[in-house]
Amino acid sequence: MEKRNYRIVFLRMALSILMVTLIFRLFYIQVIKGDFYSQKAVEQKIRSFKISEKRGEIYDRNMIPFTNREYKEYIFAIPKMLTDKEKAAKIISEIAAVNYENVLETLQSEKDYVKYEVKVNLNGKLPAGIFKLALSQRYSQNSLARHVIGYVGDKKMGLEDTFDGILNSKNEDSIAVFTDGNNTDYIKGLGVRLKTSEKEVLGIKTTLDYHIQKTVEDVLDKNKVDGAAVVIDIKTGDILAMASRPNFDQNNIQAYLNSSNEEFINKAVSQYPPGSIFKIVVASAALEYDKVDLQDTFYCSGGYDINGVVFHDYKKESHGVINMVKGFAVSCNTTFIKIGQITGAKNILEMARKFGIESDDSLPIPEQIGKLPILSDTYGAGIGNLSIGQGDVLITPLQAADVVATIANDGVRNIPRLVTAIVDENGKEIKKLSQKKSYRVISKNNAKILKEMMRQVVIDPEGTGKRAETIYGSAGKTGSAEVSKELNIYHAWFTGFVPFDEPKYAISIFVKNGDTGGTKAAPLFKEIAEEIMKY
Template identity: 25%
Template structure:
């Protein structure tokens, strides 16, 4: 008996201590949850009783050089439904079908879905949103929102770019400067009971959105519009596939115009700008057409520059001292390099000529000789020194790099063809930037659109800065290059770009695309003015013109027309100079 009592006491003590230990563990857990995890469970409780809706921030505007708005916002609405609050589901469904133009099946799916809040449609026109709000249906929410709007539709479409449904940039400046333009979204907070019904007596609280900053760019709407009209005109006249125009300041890299026709409508960016029948195409094929439509040929695509590249060969040869303006050459209509006969555009030859005359005549044998005098090592050195083997760093996405032979793969024939702009490819922006740097005294500039960032009250937030690299060529060589190129326009193959009263330097080009058997050509002209101190440089590229395709014949006159209208607008007045009589030298370059 005594033994049983002792045993029972031990059991009671063990159970007591077990219970005490369990209570201590529970108390410790309670203290941990109440003290150390209180914030977490407080948030969880709030989540159960709070409903949150975003208020989109107004995206910053994009302004041209004169402050004209090129990208703005328009007020639209987002329509949502809250299942637990809808009292007349059939009426709500009928209303959504009528006002939003959606199917009954789609409307029913949204209304009957048991979720805290279901978005029915975004980017609804404000007048439609106002009508929906006027119905007064419980459980239907109409929130005002912003949609990107482009007042000039197709103007500079491939530069500005556009935004998606989430108001984030997709291409162009819209994506490059997305962080600056985007802003910070606000929120609408409402409190609900356990069933998800909003408590009207508590009301809703708002966290107001913060608008994005505005971006002012160097592009001038008036210059862009005129260049776009000129490009469209020559594209139609020559039945060309496309035409690109670049106009920039060679002193600082600011771009006044960047045209790539055909452009597309920024307010309907997914609508193709051609009459292609897409009915039998897959979604991938249609998207590929859109991607091609959105490409900025000046930045994203490479081409063989042809004779405009002779400016680079000229600059390297003069800087290295392997040629002088007075050097004489003989052109029989071709030059034999190793086992290859490389022809001049003038098969009969130019005969005896100085280096300056060779430039005026756009004579291939002259520039082949300069390239061969430089040699592979020196030529490649200048390629690197001038910045041709790196990207320009322009503030647009997707810039293509130069496609060039590896140094060890360049033989005499490759060197000869490179010297007059064939057998490699660069982008138009790379050519324009490099030539700008060679004629501005030798400072490599970064081409760009962005100038400054401002708030909505016009206060300066930030001035955008860009890298430069000085002394890529001497001032003396730069001056000589400008002088020679001025004679190309006043006396040589660029005569169709000559404007009385202006000193214009430039170079024509006619290059053949690959495969050569297709007989497709690219006609171009690069010009700048005033020749003695350039402040405007223009590059025009006509892709696959029909009929006459020589750059001096069809591209130079277009640039002349652009200069005649743009230069006075920029305040560059004609000077009193003696009349010049351009020579009758061939324009086939």
């Protein structure tokens, strides 16, 4: 009898344990893991259609995005969810302002979904199978820094190309449609939803300043400039703005493929003859190698013959006996050719290279570097071209700003940079990008002299850069690079810094076929400088 009771007790205990285990298991499945298994069950009855890729942002230095700034509304339709396709086609044709027959034909096709841009907002509830979604646009009609940012598509350009492996997260947005148990038909009452995959999306942080970039582009557009402008932070070498004109539409690249108007050319990093702004380099060499003293005088004669080649001053003007400071202010060619002869081509070329004229600084965008003549080409009349920035001398607007930034930074060159870090969606820096080491180009004392010389260009009554003066005090150098002597065509330059007392920004302006630097480029410098100084 006792043995029988023992068996009953054991059986009850076993049943109790099983019941507790079962209850715990049900609790674990329904409560603890309920959301997980519910999600899995739902996913078995969901079919997803990819509608867009999520691409990493390109930010300015303050984490203001240059990309994905605007949203555009679209109307979507799932043909297999529509009970009345003719009615649906009528609604879509009105909202999207497209042909009714074309919409109906599309809805009767085997497509998983169709998409149209919303043109007209209609009141009223949309039937099942039709819905609206706002999707971010990679580029907008007002997007900035297009020659730097570039574009992505069948072809790539700019930062979009260089950092494609980082920006292309392979993340995507999709629309999810509920299906029946056999996954063969859509459950019309449950509608659709937007799904985003959870892969990490990384972006890049540039040195550009969104507001300064906008100011520069607004000034170029207002003045209908064909050319470029660059702004550099003197203390860091960071490129704060880089703009080129004419511009292009990032959403319509095909429109420019057969164009000859140079829309895709980034003139800010393209080679051009510098003209008289190269006199900054010549003056630096003359001072640094102790070849010319500030008290030395020269006769600005209006014309100068070297081996039968005659070099003229602008409009063949003569300023009489002057020193280097005055010659720099009035941009006397004949004076600087004489200074070039005294200084020597070898020293001038060496100084130009120290300023980085022929250096590849590894910017993450396609970039031309400057060009200098070989020493043998500077013999005889060649020294004349070298001394006034003509002939085989070529530099970019970025390099022009870099030269001025070096002088304004007391003779120390900070290598220009454009991108500082890889960041996540919250702005956290995942990886910092290193900057090349700074180095001294000229002595602090000579840099001070050159800054004073550049100030005279703006404040001397005869100075060529008077139109660049600002309320903050400007300093710089004009350039008028001869393109066609017969047609009197020049590239106009002004490169300088602001404010004079505590230099902050180096700015270079280049206007292609734009007349003289003092007439065309200097006023643009003034306008840009006074606007960005407000920040």
